[in-house]
Amino acid sequence: MSGDGKPAAGGGLRVLLVEDEPVARMAATLLLKRLGHQVEAVADGPAALSTLQAGGGCDLLLLDLGLPGLDGDEVARRVRTLPLSGPAPRILILTATAVAADLERCRSCGADGVLQKPLTPELLASALRGMAPLRETAAQDASQDASQDKAFDPSVFAVMRESLPAERVATLIAKTAATLAQYRATLEAARTAGDRTAVAAMAHKIAGVAGIYGCAALRRAAQRLEATATSEAAEAAYREMDAAFGPALSWLETMAG
Known part of the structure; x- marks a missing residue:
């Protein structure tokens, strides 16, 4: 090569x-x-x-x-x-x-x-x-x-389902949901401690994982929190992200089948 x-x-x-x-x-x-x-x-x-x-x-x-x-x-x-x-x-x-x-x-x-x-x-x-x-x-x-209004994008699982057994895909999705929940808890702890740098870092991680697994609304909200973590707009961005978490985890559970 x-x-x-x-x-x-x-x-x-x-x-x-x-x-x-x-x-x-x-x-x-x-x-x-x-x-x-x-x-x-x-x-x-x-x-x-x-x-x-x-x-x-x-x-x-x-x-x-x-x-x-x-x-x-x-x-x-x-x-x-x-x-x-x-x-x-x-x-x-x-x-x-x-x-x-x-x-x-x-x-x-x-x-x-x-x-x-x-x-x-x-x-x-x-x-x-x-x-x-x-x-x-x-x-x-x-x-x-053009697809920014989507809350979820199931097409991201197409490649996985073509390449992996159904039980393996389900395991990956379950691991993703657990990872997002863990990151959410870590972000909450950083927010309580007033560590805005750590809040931005965890929002970055949440956005990355959410995007890869089709949770578009959660990704967008986490990106906004990352961008505003050190400003007065952080609280509104946090509330938006927090509201997107429950639907995202429920959707992942549904996709895991």
């Missing part, structure tokens, strides 16, 4: 996925494999750097922007300076917001593109075919905005 992102004769890219959220990492891995790519997944930036330095070459580095400790843009910046044995990988950064500040971070770190979460099979397939440049994000956002 070549390092310029083109598939080799086998048809798939070697992808190094860096995502700290276990549920999101599992879902992205499944999507990538379903599209015919080889995937190695790690949970943080240092692990990604160690993998590359140890000779674990890849065609594509797929990085979450909001990694703990070492953000995705800093990981990308360091990768660009590594003395790699083979061609440098292409880099795509994942972000839940894709606001102007995030795009600028991605441009300045040497990334080849940015994708807005939640990932869908169509979005991921399109990006890996053409390695969508940063300037295409606005069009991508406009496309996603």
